[in-house]
Amino acid sequence: MKRRVLIQRAMALGLMTGLDGCNYEDPNHPDLADKFLHAMSAWNDRVQAALFNPDTLAPTFKASQITMPPRFNAFYDVSQAPVLDQSSYRLELGGQIADKAPWTLAQLQALPQEGQITRLICVEGWRVIGQWAGVPLGQFLRRVGADTSCRYVSFQCADGYYSSIDMESALHPQTLLALQFLGQPLTPAFGAPVRLRIPTKLGFKNPKSLVQLAVTNIYPGGYWEDQGYNWFSGS
Amino acid sequence: MLDQTKRDKTKRVIHPLILRLTHWLNAFAIVMMLGSGWQIYNASPLFGFSFPPILTIGQWLGAGIAWHLAMMWLLVGNGLVYLTWTLLSGHWRKLVPPGPGAIWRDIRAALAFRLKHQTGAYNAVQRLLYSGVLLAGVVVVLSGLAIWKPIQLWPLCNLFGGFYAARYVHFFAMAAIALFLAVHLTLVAMVPKVLPPMITGGKP
Numbered sequence: 091m092k093r094r095v096l097i098q099r100a101m102a103l104g105l106m107t108g109l110d111g112c113n114y115e116d117p118n119h120p121d122l123a124d125k126f127l128h129a130m131s132a133w134n135d136r137v138q139a140a141l142f143n144p145d146t147l148a149p150t151f152k153a154s155q156i157t158m159p160p161r162f163n164a165f166y167d168v169s170q171a172p173v174l175d176q177s178s179y180r181l182e183l184g185g186q187i188a189d190k191a192p193w194t195l196a197q198l199q200a201l202p203q204e205g206q207i208t209r210l211i212c213v214e215g216w217r218v219i220g221q222w223a224g225v226p227l228g229q230f231l232r233r234v235g236a237d238t239s240c241r242y243v244s245f246q247c248a249d250g251y252y253s254s255i256d257m258e259s260a261l262h263p264q265t266l267l268a269l270q271f272l273g274q275p276l277t278p279a280f281g282a283p284v285r286l287r288i289p290t291k292l293g294f295k296n297p298k299s300l301v302q303l304a305v306t307n308i309y310p311g312g313y314w315e316d317q318g319y320n321w322f323s324g325s
Numbered sequence: 326m327l328d329q330t331k332r333d334k335t336k337r338v339i340h341p342l343i344l345r346l347t348h349w350l351n352a353f354a355i356v357m358m359l360g361s362g363w364q365i366y367n368a369s370p371l372f373g374f375s376f377p378p379i380l381t382i383g384q385w386l387g388a389g390i391a392w393h394l395a396m397m398w399l400l401v402g403n404g405l406v407y408l409t410w411t412l413l414s415g416h417w418r419k420l421v422p423p424g425p426g427a428i429w430r431d432i433r434a435a436l437a438f439r440l441k442h443q444t445g446a447y448n449a450v451q452r453l454l455y456s457g458v459l460l461a462g463v464v465v466v467l468s469g470l471a472i473w474k475p476i477q478l479w480p481l482c483n484l485f486g487g488f489y490a491a492r493y494v495h496f497f498a499m500a501a502i503a504l505f506l507a508v509h510l511t512l513v514a515m516v517p518k519v520l521p522p523m524i525t526g527g528k529p
Contacts, residue, residue, distance in 0.1 A: 114388045127388070130395035141477045148476050209488070211475070214386065215369035217488060290476055318387035320394060325476040 114318035131320050138322040139256060148264055148289035148325070151207045157218040160272065162279045163293065165251070165313070171278040172248040172299050179283050181267075184304035185244070188235025195283050199269060201225045201233075206264055208289035210296065211325055213314075222287040224268035228261040236305045244310035245286055246302035253297045253312035255288065256322065257305075264289050267300070292323040338526030339445050344416070345523055347407040354400040355502065357382060357392060362499060364389025371496055394473075401466055408459075420459070422452045442516050444527075458505040465498035 114124055162168045180192035205223035231238060238261060244254040259265060268287035269276060276282040281298025288296055294314050304310070315321045340348075360382030367375045368386045383389035411417045422428065431449035434440040440448060447455065471482040471491040485491035513520055521527060 114383075114385070114391060127391040127395055130398070131391060133398075134394050138474075138477075141474060143477060146477055146479070149479070211488065212369070213390070215365065215492065314387070318385075318391055320390065325474065 127318070131318075134320055135322040138324045139258070142256075142258055142290075142324055144258055144262055146290075148208050151209065151219045153207060153221070155219050156207060156221055156272070160220060160280065161216075161218050163212065164249070164298070166249070168279050170249075173278045174248055174283055174299060176283050181284055181300060182302040183234060184302060185306040186237035186240045187231075187305050190234075195269075198225055198267065198284060201230070203269070204266065205270075206266070206287075206289065208264065208287075210289070210293045212293040213319060213323065221270075221272050222266060222268040223270040223273075224266040224284070224287065226263060227265045227267055227286070227288075228263065230267055231260065231305070238305075240305045241307050242305070242310055244304045244306060245297045245300050246304075247297050248299040248301050251297055251313045252310070253286075253295055253315065254310035254321075255286075255291065255295060259288060259290055259324065262288070262290055290325055292325065294319065295323050338528065339522040340526055342526065343406070343410050345526065347403050347410070348523060350399065350403045351407070354396050354403060355506070357396040358400055359499065359503060361389045361392035361396065365393060366496070371492060397466075397469065404462060404466070419447050420452055420455045422456050423449050428453055442519065444522075454505060454508065458502060461498045461501040461505070465495060465502060468495040468498060471495075 114127065120128065162171075164171065176195050179195045181198065182192050183190045202225070203223050204226055205221065207219065207221045209217050209219050211217045227243070231243070236243075238257055241257055242254050243257060243260040244252070246252050255265075266287040268281070268285050269283065271277070271280045276285060278299070281296075281300075284300045285298040286296050286300065295312075312319075312321065360380060363376035364381035364383050365386065367378075367381065368389075378384075381389065383392050411420070427449040431440055435448075435450050440450065442448075467481060468485050468491050470478055471485050472488065472495055475482040475488040475491070482488055482491055485494045
């Protein structure tokens with residue numbers, strides 16, 4: 091009888107692990123497990139926002155520690171990376187921003203630049219060290235008159251990717267509108283001509299080839315976030 | 326007065342309710358954390374193997390992470406309730422491992438199937454296993470936090486030798502828990518009479 095109880099318990103555990111549906115398979119038709127996971131993910135967003143310290147810097151590294159060759163990563167093959175014409179490029183601005191005039195690449199290059207050698211941690215668990223340089227996002231947002239009391243900064247990319255971050259992280263001193271990677275202008279594979287570099291968040295929160303930036307109080311979500319990755323995903 | 330204590334003594338159970346409750350909640354949390362953790366491991370394996378998909382929880386990385394970061398609250402919350410109880414009630418004294426001599430004697434006895442099961446008391450092997458898995462539990466939680474928040478919790482991350490090393494610490498602490506689980510289930514299967522008291526409380 092006791093052995094039977096044990097076997098039944100083992101079977102129950104086995105059934106549970108094979109349970110269908112708890113898998114974020116169809117974001118448009120969440121089942122009970124999905125709703126539970128969404129609620130916990132929202133709770134984890136709040137915990138991470140509370141843990142976030144705007145004065146805590148991501149560790150920086152020596153030039154000799156940079157990962158070579160750099161690792162390409164996207165939801166498509168490197169040959170599919172969008173190639174944008176640099177002379178006609180414009181970064182569109184939207185939402186709660188006073189001066190919404192689009193920015194050319196030359197205008198962005200003329201702003202004060204900062205560089206960093208930081209680590210990018212992928213949601214998959216691997217990490218690489220790279221060197222990025224560009225315009226601190228906080229300085230840019232203040233320059234264009236963004237309402238920094240808003241909750242979100244959202245990004246649209248040339249490849250259809252999109253993501254969003256919390257305002258506190260956007261104003262972090264190491265958050266960059268990066269124009270350079272490894273001392274050279276960005277290449278298409280690594281987000282040319284402008285990408286977000288935010289070392290306090292996981293890699294997928296660093297959208298590439300930005301075409302639009304907006305400031306909003308309406309939750310913008312993201313390409314992976316809408317499929318189930320945790321939204322805040324801070325490090 | 327005397328009758329009262331006598332009656333309390335006869336009614337005393339082998340496993341108090343709080344122990345049983347935290348035990349089964351922990352069993353559920355551990356299974357969920359193992360399965361979802363193996364799913365996360367498979368996205369970027371540390372070693373030359375992956376876990377069979379049938380043993381993982383969540384059918385892709387996003388679901389695995391979602392389960393892992395949801396169930397960690399149950400694991401930690403339940404673990405804190407247990408630790409508080411075991412420290413305040415004095416139950417922890419039953420878990421302190423004895424000297425190496427007693428451990429060696431009991432291991433040999435266990436391997437020869439001569440180790441007698443004493444109801445309500447833990448032998449040297451049990452004490453070693455239980456205190457060891459508790460330690461592994463503390464390490465797995467702390468290294469997990471270091472991986473989750475290597476920047477905001479950087480002192481903790483540095484304690485484990487940085488993000489990269491913390492992943493290995495987390496893996497080996499998990500492996501220790503999984504190994505404990507295998508031994509634990511084997512011992513229960515060998516002495517099945519210990520199972521009902523963990524559900525009902527049992528009589529001494």
